[in-house]
Amino acid sequence: MPLGGRCAEPVETVACRAGSVRVLGVCTPIAKAGAPQPARGVPVAREPEPGELRFDRYVLSAGDPLYAQGAGCAPGGETMLTAGGELVGRTVADQDGRFETVVRFASFRPGHRQVVADCGVRLQAGVDMMLVSADSSVSVSSLLLLFCLAAGGLAVHQQAAPGRRRLPGLPAVAPSTAGRDG
Template sequence: MRYVVRLFFGAVTGALLLVVFASNANAQYTSSVGLKPSSGPAGSSFTISWSFYPCKGAVTFSWNGTPMWSTPATLQTTSGTVAAKVPGGAQPGTYPVTGTCTNARTGGPLSAGSRFTVTGTTTTTPPPPPTTTPVTPPPVTTKPSKPGTPTTTPPTTTTTPPTTTTTSAPPTSTTPTTPGAPTTTSTTPKPGELVLDRPSVQPGDELSASGRGCEPGRMVTLMADGAEVGSAYTDSTGAFTAPVQFTRIEAGPHTVVAECGVRLTGTVDQVVTRSSGGQTSTLVILVFFVLAGIAVIRFP
């Protein structure tokens, strides 16, 4: 009988310990997403604050089920903020904003979310213009003429001035082109096309990329040679324009890739000018020492 009682109390104690350990293990997992502000019109900006642990890789944030923003997370980086923007074509209503990452311990997903309310646009009706009462001019009194005096009305003569038409040719303006300077193109991109405003650039030159055919309100990431060189958001028509800044200087053609739900590509040449001033100085010093040696040998 004592053995049965001990066995019963041992089983109850083990079950309690398992419950305590399980609750402590679950308490270590944190998943939360906050929005500030949590409401606003289409196209407005807001901030996503997040906390995920244990998490590895990237935390992906979705707007109404569509992935739109991401940020890296590690076991050391367990929280942070992300700048976000309401899609330009969003209709008034409440939409879920969800964050998801991979559990570093179990390999399963960690997720949390919040909700953003898109408000309508308030239309203000301007007040009607003030009503002005027209002023009535005083009546005109005609002075009577003496009997027997005829009234003569002077004739009215209308002279039409001659019309002279002068046709002048529009001035022609010619802008000189500096040799070696990269030309700038302003071609409007077609749907599914990425256009760079310069065919070639030198270190320090400004470069801009324009594209069309992306999803409206989508974040665009520009990549070149495996590195991020720019980013932007698309407007309500799916078009965008972003500055491009290369992280390294390497002569030759470079392919710029824009990721915005679709993949757009463009090519630009990077030109690097090398200076030969150091070689010239070295050659002058070498010639000087050769001449000095000849003078020493000739005149001992």
Template structure:
């Protein structure tokens, strides 16, 4: 009887522990506007209920594909562009912190395709009719004879040299003063698996070079907002934690863990704990039967 009570109490404790993280995650709220959004058009993603974590970013994806990124904050919003090739219908937007303890959430986004733009042809050009010129016959008259003495006139012309100045212009490369962040779309990868890097805070139009283990694994150019995205290609990589550096006038650093496939995990740990309590219960039942025999 006591062993049954212990097993029921243990099952209730395991259920409560499993339900606690789910309740914590329900506090995060993610919304997207406008609804519906147009393929190739803008969309604003807002979030709340997250936890602000230092050195952590939030990665936003559309149906699992990278969309944009933002530094970690308890709430806020970020602008993004819906990919032009997105099909009409309902799609899933997910906001995931690089440290999942800082917040994860998602929402639905309805997408429509903008109708084609039709241009009206220009109006026809009407040319007025040409009126032929009127020819007046010449009138012949006999001019009178006049004798005139004219003194020569001296004309002095002074030329003033003209000068023109060509203005000069200097283009300045502007760079944002905010804090930059480098995000990787996966925390763990297998050797040979693709990895996408996204970042903010680079100067406008700057060349971004991404390196890891002394080798260049990707390069791209920052857009007008100082944001960039690039797919990383590793020629050779070993299991373990590796740093990825992005240089664009400032240096941004991210970490990725390279692991070998493993199917064992939390399930094995749970079976060991259950087996431990079953053995304790069996021992207690055995002691009770031994006492009754005496």
């Protein structure tokens, strides 16, 4: 949507209660000093510092919701979030100059997207959009290769097998020469 255009009415997000912030879409208690670090790639559960724009995740797949949090804005001021000139979010900062809102991109383009929040001050941060393929189908050529390998292994086994088969548990017996004149 072009800047200056009007986006769809924002979805009301339930604000996280005091002492927690949204991480990967879930309200999570704020990490205390000295607490173990979360897994690599998972943002730390902390409130944004004044002048900082944070996201609840920094790598997106198609369909993932994205929440932005910011601090240091003009109290009660309108906050406009844009990415490459496209309006992606809009909200109002609270009395402490903090905000949280959903970010909606009009299209999903793999790569890095820089988001700017203008709320009396300019905050910015980036997210990476990645395509993830879930195609687990097996191709005809890979099945054909599997059967060829199995048939080749069986042929080699037959060539290397001894001339006589023996029953399990019985000792191997040399071919009999009985009845031959020698």
